[in-house]
Amino acid sequence: xxxxxxxxxxxxxxxxxxxxxxxxxxxxxxxxxxxxxxxxxxxxxxxxxxxxxxxxxxxxxxxxxxxxxxxxxxxxxxxxxxxxxxxxxxxxxxxxxxxxxxxxxxxxxxxxxxxxxxxxxxxxxxxxxxxxxxxxxxxxxxxxxxxxxxxxxxxxxxxxxxxxxxxxxxxxxxxxxxxxxxxxxxxxxxxxxxxxxxxxxxxxxxxxxxxxxxxxxxxxxxxxxxxxxxxxxxxxxxxxxxxxxxxxxxxxxxxxxxxxxxxxxxxxxxxxxxxxxxxxxxxxxxxxxxxxxxxxxxxxxxxxxxxxxxxxxxxxxxxxxxxxxxxxxxxxxxxxxxxxxxxxxxxxxxxxxxxxxxxxxxxxxxxxxxxxxxxxx
Numbered sequence: 001x002x003x004x005x006x007x008x009x010x011x012x013x014x015x016x017x018x019x020x021x022x023x024x025x026x027x028x029x030x031x032x033x034x035x036x037x038x039x040x041x042x043x044x045x046x047x048x049x050x051x052x053x054x055x056x057x058x059x060x061x062x063x064x065x066x067x068x069x070x071x072x073x074x075x076x077x078x079x080x081x082x083x084x085x086x087x088x089x090x091x092x093x094x095x096x097x098x099x100x101x102x103x104x105x106x107x108x109x110x111x112x113x114x115x116x117x118x119x120x121x122x123x124x125x126x127x128x129x130x131x132x133x134x135x136x137x138x139x140x141x142x143x144x145x146x147x148x149x150x151x152x153x154x155x156x157x158x159x160x161x162x163x164x165x166x167x168x169x170x171x172x173x174x175x176x177x178x179x180x181x182x183x184x185x186x187x188x189x190x191x192x193x194x195x196x197x198x199x200x201x202x203x204x205x206x207x208x209x210x211x212x213x214x215x216x217x218x219x220x221x222x223x224x225x226x227x228x229x230x231x232x233x234x235x236x237x238x239x240x241x242x243x244x245x246x247x248x249x250x251x252x253x254x255x256x257x258x259x260x261x262x263x264x265x266x267x268x269x270x271x272x273x274x275x276x277x278x279x280x281x282x283x284x285x286x287x288x289x290x291x292x293x294x295x296x297x298x299x300x301x302x303x304x305x306x307x308x309x310x311x312x313x314x315x316x317x318x319x320x321x322x323x324x325x326x327x328x329x330x331x332x333x334x335x336x337x338x339x340x341x342x343x344x345x346x347x348x349x350x351x352x353x354x355x356x357x358x359x360x361x362x363x364x365x366x367x368x369x370x371x372x373x374x375x376x377x
Contacts, residue, residue: 001281003290007360009278016343017368022157022321022356023347025211027271034274035213038267053266060273064218067276067284068202068246072143074226076219076256077264081184081296084219085113085151087259088180091229092149096121099147103134107157109205110182114151126276131160132310133317136167154186157284158349160311160321160356162186165197167336173198178225181321182218184208189291189358191284192224200225209358210279212272215265221256223347235261250284287359291320294357294366298322301370305377308353309311326377 007013009028015309018026022210037218041049057077065072076082090113100114104126114124123146127138139150150172155162165181183192188209202220206212221229231252236242237251238258252258279287290313299309301357302324325332329351336348347354357365 001278002358003286003362004283006278009045010296010360011364013360014310015367016345017365017372018345019355019357019361019369020345020347021189021209021211022354023213024207025209025214025358028211028278030274030278031211031213031271034270034370035267038270049056049296050095053264053269055267057264057269060269060276061218063276063280067280067307068110068187068220069090069195070220073255074220074222075258076221076259077239077269078203078217078259079215079220079265080109080203080205080207080217081182081203082109082113082205084201085110085180085182085215086116087114087232087272088221088225089117089221090232092178093228093230094120094148096120097123097146099123099125099144101125101127101139101142101147101150103129103138103152103156104159104189105129105132105134105156105158106182107154107185109184110151110153114149121155122166122365128159129376132156133161133313134163136164137169138156139168139258143175143177145171147175147375149180151180151182154192155190155319157185157321159323160185160318161313162190162244162317162319164317165192165199173201175248185321186319188279188284188287190288194220206272206275209246210272211358212275216268216272219259221257221259225310226256233261237264288319290359291357293316294361294363295320295322295355297356297363298369299367305374306368321354321356323349323352334371335376339372342372342376344372 007031037351061075062072065075094117127142151164169179178200181199183204185204187204200222204217206216207214237260238252240253241250301307307324307326311318332353344357
C-alpha cells in the first residue's frame with residue numbers, strides 16, 4: 001500500500017494535526033471496522049463464538065511473530081508492556097544481592113516491575129546516560145558478577161535514542177546476563193528482528209506505534225528463558241487441554257501461551273490484528289524511511305526558528321521521536337498549550353516539546369506544524 005492511500009484511513013487529518021504517537025496512536029478505519037464487526041456480531045446473535053475468537057487470536061499471534069521474526073509459539077498476548085515485564089520479573093528465581101541494570105532514562109513501565117523485586121533483596125542500578133545515549137560501554141562499566149538482567153528500551157521515550165540492541169545482546173550473552181527489550185517506542189515505526197538481536201524477551205504494548213487499541217500488547221519469550229520461568233499466576237487456559245475442566249494434573253502448555261491465563265481480550269485482539277495487518281501491508285522498511293525523512297526535515301527546520309533540537313543522533317540512532325526546546329521550560333509549556341488550542345497534538349515532557357509523527361503524516365504536515373508553531377511562539 002502506498003503512503004498516500006494509507007492516509008485516507010485516518011479521516012481526522014483534515015481537522016487536526018496529530019504528532020503524538022509516542023504517547024498514544026489514533027485507530028485506523030481498518031481497526032474501527034474490525035471492532036465494529038465483532039461488536040455487531042456479539043450484539044445481533046453471534047454470541048457463542050469462542051472458537052472463532054480463538055482462531056482470530058491464533059492469527060494475531062502469527063502476525064505478531066512475523067512482525068518480529070519469531071515463531072508464533074514464542075508469543076504471549078498481554079495487556080501492555082508492564083504486564084509482559086512483570087511475567088518475567090515475577091517468574092524468575094532471585095537471590096539477595098542479585099543486580100538488575102536499567103538506564104536512568106527508562107520510562108517507568110520498564111522500571112516498576114523490577115523495583116518490586118527489592119523486597120527480595122535485588123539491587124536495581126540506574127545507569128547514567130552519556131549525551132542522551134546508553135551504550136554497551138555504560139553497561140560494561142557497571143556490570144559485576146552479581147548482574148543477572150539488563151532491561152533496555154529499543155527507543156528511549158523522551159529523547160528518541162535508538163539503542164544498538166545487537167551489541168548489548170552480544171555483551172549479555174558473553175556474560176551470562178538475561179537481556180530484555182522494551183520495544184514499545186520502536187516497534188511499528190522501525191523494524192526489529194529478535195532472531196538477529198538474540199534477546200531473551202521482548203515486551204510491548206500496542207497503543208503507541210503499533211496503532212492498536214489500548215489494553216493490547218504481547219510478550220516474546222525465548223524457549224530458554226521460558227524454561228527458567230515459573231508462572232506467578234495460572235488460569236484455565238494455561239494448560240494443555242483446557243476443556244478437560246476437572247483434570248487438575250495437566251501439564252502447562254509448552255508454548256508462551258501458558259502465560260495468557262484465561263478469557264482473553266477478544267475485542268482488543270480483533271483490533272490489534274487489523275492494526276498489525278495494516279503496518280505489514282504498508283511495510284516497516286518503508287515506514288522507517290518515511291518517518292526518518294519527515295523527522296529529519298523537522299530537525300533541520302526547527303533551529304532556523306530559534307529552537308534547540310535535543311534529538312541530535314544519527315539516523316541509525318533515532319526513530320520517530322524528536323525532542324526540542326525554546327530554552328525556557330515555562331515558555332515550552334505555554335507553547336504546548338497554544339498548540340493544543342489549535343488542534344495540534346504533541347507532548348510536553350520534562351520541560352521540553354516532543355513530536356512523534358507516524359507513516360501517514362506528510363512533509364506538508366511538518367510545514368503546517370512549523371507554521372502554527374511560528375504563530376504561537
